[in-house]
Amino acid sequence: MLLCPVRNCHLALVREARRLVCPRGHSFDVARHGYINLLQPQERSSRQPGDTEAALASRRRLHQRGITAPLLEAIADVLGAKPADVILDAGCGDGFYLGSIVGQTGCAGHGVDISTAAIDAAAKRYPACEWVVANADRFVPYADRSFSAVISITARMNAGEFRRVLRDNGRLLVAIPAPDDLIELRGRGRDRTARTLETFWGHFQLAGRRPASTRAHLDAAAVQDVLNSMYRPLRRQPPQAAEVTFSLDLLLFCPVKPA
């Protein structure tokens, strides 16, 4: 099911004991914790792609405090995963959402992220899923129609590739930050819905939409964790205890049927 990520190759990878190889001899390691690293040398050399260790640790503490549990519940509800599902999480981070959904439903889960640190953490915590380090912005390294569902939770979006790896009767769940997400820390928000619909236009059509929101009283340490986990923190004053809104727009898409 995994394909060679080398440009103009994309042949099926065959699994050996500690590596995967394609018929052209491109070879990729299976790491000690069981994940597969499909980054190519020029991608590996770029400094710390994706999440840093500090951002990962901060986000994990927020999950462990249960702050994101209502968001997980809403995502799982909209996705409606069944044991027969095969789900791809594109930009899975440390695997919290995919690992939890697979744990709850027993479906098959495959997570891809460009951050080796994130995938290493996911593989240790959720060994029931398959975890892959890859740059899914360019190529999602799976055969056509591999998945019954694709999810992208506040992550990058690759409409053409999501469509290619999704079955014709599959579904795509995209979660984007809502305008009031972290509004107390950001100061202002923006509505990303129109741009997201535009991104998927021609490949997917909107089948449903639902907000998912929760508020939590956070102490200063937890506020610091939220700031660490943001990609572009706006405020610079030291964190203090605050009530903070976590808010997503969940967009459910169906594939447009091929002509």
Ligand SMILES: [Zn+2]
């Ligand atoms: Zn190859």
